[in-house]
Amino acid sequence: MRSLLHLPCLVVSLLLSQFLYAQPFPVPPGVKCDECGMAVGQDSKFASEVISSSGKKLFFCDIGDMLYHFRKERGNIRISYVRDYVTGDWIEGEKALFVLNKDIKSPMSWGIAAFAKESDARKWGTPVDFSTAFTLTK
Secondary structure, X not given: OHHHXXXXXXXXXXXHHHHHOOOOOOOOOOOEOOOOOOEXXXXXXXXXXXXXXXXXXXXXXXXXXXXXXXXXXXXXXEEEEEEEOOOOOEEEHHHOEEEEOOOOOOXXXXXXXEEOOHHHHHOOOOOEOHHHHHHHHO
């Protein structure tokens, strides 16, 4: 009986740890972009993913598709992840810097790349923060 009393605490702890130590989910094989329907490359530097405010996991083949999809609904993003253009490592969208450059060849030709370091981003153009990045998809 005593162990049952600890069950609610365990459940709450597990749920909180999921948000405190959130990590991107691996891109499932064969998953389609939630904006355009194209296959999302598992190792693509342009893949992005979002957990919506309702808890739904969405995957995108191109950072531009993710930004376009949520341009009018930014409040529906709980957390997003993008890949660093230099290293390919996942980074939180809110912490990333974004650059629009026609020489960046992305899957849907948005030409938007994400960077973890400002020095790397500046090599490709003028970096903008997550909030401003939504204006790149007009």
